[in-house]
Amino acid sequence: MICENENKLNPKFESIKINGRCSLQGRIKISGAKNSALVLLAASLLTKDNVYLKNVPDLSDIRKMKNILKSIGVKIDDKDREKILINSGNLHFGNIAHNLVNEIRASFFCIGPLLSKLGQASLALPGGCNIGERRIEEHLKGLQQLGATIEEKDGFVNARINNNKKRLKGTHIRLGCPSVGATETLIMAAVLAEGKTIISNAAREPEIQDLCEMLNKMGAKITKAGTSEVCIEGVNYLNGCSHEVIPDRIEAGTFLIAAAATLSCITISPVIPSHLNSLLQKLKESGSDISIKDDAISIKTETIKGVNIETAPFPGFPTDLQAPFTALMLKATGKSIIKETIFENRMNHIDLLNKMGASIKLENNIATVSGVKKLSGRNLKGSDLRSTAAIVIAALTADNSSLIEGLEHLDRGYEDFEFKLKKLGANIKRDLTENIADTSHKQNFFTSDAQNFYAA
Numbered sequence: 492m493i494c495e496n497e498n499k500l501n502p503k504f505e506s507i508k509i510n511g512r513c514s515l516q517g518r519i520k521i522s523g524a525k526n527s528a529l530v531l532l533a534a535s536l537l538t539k540d541n542v543y544l545k546n547v548p549d550l551s552d553i554r555k556m557k558n559i560l561k562s563i564g565v566k567i568d569d570k571d572r573e574k575i576l577i578n579s580g581n582l583h584f585g586n587i588a589h590n591l592v593n594e595i596r597a598s599f600f601c602i603g604p605l606l607s608k609l610g611q612a613s614l615a616l617p618g619g620c621n622i623g624e625r626r627i628e629e630h631l632k633g634l635q636q637l638g639a640t641i642e643e644k645d646g647f648v649n650a651r652i653n654n655n656k657k658r659l660k661g662t663h664i665r666l667g668c669p670s671v672g673a674t675e676t677l678i679m680a681a682v683l684a685e686g687k688t689i690i691s692n693a694a695r696e697p698e699i700q701d702l703c704e705m706l707n708k709m710g711a712k713i714t715k716a717g718t719s720e721v722c723i724e725g726v727n728y729l730n731g732c733s734h735e736v737i738p739d740r741i742e743a744g745t746f747l748i749a750a751a752a753t754l755s756c757i758t759i760s761p762v763i764p765s766h767l768n769s770l771l772q773k774l775k776e777s778g779s780d781i782s783i784k785d786d787a788i789s790i791k792t793e794t795i796k797g798v799n800i801e802t803a804p805f806p807g808f809p810t811d812l813q814a815p816f817t818a819l820m821l822k823a824t825g826k827s828i829i830k831e832t833i834f835e836n837r838m839n840h841i842d843l844l845n846k847m848g849a850s851i852k853l854e855n856n857i858a859t860v861s862g863v864k865k866l867s868g869r870n871l872k873g874s875d876l877r878s879t880a881a882i883v884i885a886a887l888t889a890d891n892s893s894l895i896e897g898l899e900h901l902d903r904g905y906e907d908f909e910f911k912l913k914k915l916g917a918n919i920k921r922d923l924t925e926n927i928a929d930t931s932h933k934q935n936f937f938t939s940d941a942q943n944f945y946a947a
Contacts, residue, residue, distance in 0.1 A: 502898035510918035511889035515755035522548040522906040523736035527698040529597035535577040536604035540731025542577045548906040555595045603680030610657040612650045629673035661686030669694040682711040684725040693721045696805040708732040740766040741811045748815045751792040760787035769808045797827035814840045814881035823862040831856045840878035873897030876904045
């Protein structure tokens with residue numbers, strides 16, 4: 492395990508310098524899935540017994556989620572990076588404050604387990620990357636159908652079970668859209684409800700299947716996970732268990748795209764290849780050779796052809812890989828059309844890539860990319876997790892060096908990202924920020940906020 496990131500100070504005041512025209516080679520280990528680990532941490536609230544989670548990535552979002560759980564009485568022993576212990580035996584009611592949740596949307600996953608275990612829950616409205624509206628109406632509507640009383644007041648969602656049994660009641664819920672978060676929230680709420688719950692138009696993402704697998708280990712009765720209609724037969728209690736988080740398909744996809752963009756040959760493992768089918772198909776269409784052996788995927792790329800993608804819920808092309816794939820298409824022969832259908836503000840990388848010399852026209856969340864012969868390194872700042880990954884990939888292919896800020900976003904979803912790239916041969920280094928990433932003029936990095944940070 493690479494652990495150089497233990498020396499990081501504060502990613503808001505750091506940057507990574509990348510010398511372009513990189514060639515990558517070798518094999519790297521893919522970390523556990525962030526989007527799975529976050530919901531599994533919340534699911535551990537559903538039992539008083541010990542829950543052991545393996546393969547939990549060391550990410551800023553994971554650390555924030557742990558702090559949220561600790562604030563409501565959960566004991567977490569994470570001295571062993573390979574297996575962490577969670578015990579919710581002393582779980583108590585309390586408002587989960589704005590300062591703990593305003594940067595992490597996954598905090599809202601706690602509402603279902605807290606409601607089921609304590610009969611009430613109060614959570615600040617969630618935050619996260621600014622990539623568009625990610626409404627919680629589907630979550631709240633479903634909880635109301637299960638028998639909860641919901642009130643939104645002063646930036647908090649207050650939920651309560653008012654019946655004498657203090658127990659939710661199973662019902663048939665049809666989601667207005669296949670929301671991953673709503674599906675996961677309602678599954679966790681329904682496992683301890685009285686009777687049977689059916690969730691129609693449910694999301695089918697692998698992370699939902701991972702959640703259901705762990706809950707079934709704990710004694711839940713969930714069937715049809717991974718289909719559009721999930722069935723949950725409520726039980727009276729859940730036991731502890733030991734569970735290993737699935738590999739992160741988005742991290743895996745990002746490294747495959749980085750290898751393709753740099754005309755390289757790498758192997759990634761462990762992965763679950765079926766989780767990456769839509770991406771692998773597009774990589775093959777664009778000219779990459781892909782080979783799969785057990786839980787490893789190897790990629791070799793010599794040419795890049797323009798292909799079109801349109802994001803869609805699983806098993807379609809993942810929205811989380813749209814920005815990195817756009818960076819790949821910059822060096823393709825011909826044109827490609829990139830259509831984002833999930834989040835309305837998930838094209839923040841387009842202006843940044845154009846500053847590097849890309850030729851991208853954007854209209855109504857549809858990007859038309861004309862391949863260019865070269866990109867120029869620039870000083871840039873990513874505005875969200877996946878846009879930052881995209882400009883890192885572009886910087887790897889550029890003719891000269893780039894200085895990339897926005898690492899507080901990158902560290903939310905990629906464990907040891909730059910060190911894994913360095914292991915593959917990239918000329919990349921994290922350091923204190925030399926200046927604010929602004930291509931029009933230079934500024935002194937040490938603003939009052941930064942000065943206060945280092946004086947503390």
